[in-house]
Amino acid sequence: xxASEKRAKEKPMLNDATATLDELKAVMRRxxxxxxxxPFHNPKNLSASIAIEAAELMEHFQWMPSHESLNIERPxxxxxxxxxxxxxxxxxxxxxxxxxxxxxASSFLKKMAKNAGKYPAAEFKGRYx
Numbered sequence: 001x002x003a004s005e006k007r008a009k010e011k012p013m014l015n016d017a018t019a020t021l022d023e024l025k026a027v028m029r030r031x032x033x034x035x036x037x038x039p040f041h042n043p044k045n046l047s048a049s050i051a052i053e054a055a056e057l058m059e060h061f062q063w064m065p066s067h068e069s070l071n072i073e074r075p076x077x078x079x080x081x082x083x084x085x086x087x088x089x090x091x092x093x094x095x096x097x098x099x100x101x102x103x104x105a106s107s108f109l110k111k112m113a114k115n116a117g118k119y120p121a122a123e124f125k126g127r128y129x
Contacts, residue, residue, distance in 0.1 A: 043096060056088070060081055
């Protein structure tokens with residue numbers, strides 16, 4: 001089969017504009033199932049894994065001045081390492097949500113509504129406290 005036909009039959013690469021959270025949860029679920037890791041992917045272990053990976057992400061910025069953190073060059077080894085750690089956090093978030101049947105989109109929107117009530121824009125504009 002010619003390469004062009006093969007590419008046409010393959011699923012296009014997902015990105016933020018095309019992927020759904022359900023699709024990404026399914027990718028993570030298949031990854032876990034193919035390795036028979038389901039016994040280890042419980043809420044306790046997954047919540048710890050989220051925290052551990054978040055700490056690994058923070059390590060890349062640990063002693064960096066704040067303004068430098070905004071200017072990581074792309075492409076670079078530093079940016080690739082940051083992307084990898086963020087992807088690890090996201091993978092565990094997806095798996096955690098899947099393990100408890102949490103709908104991430106509705107949970108996120110509900111929480112943002114709570115935040116809007118807690119931090120009205122007119123009162124908190126330009127403030128972090």
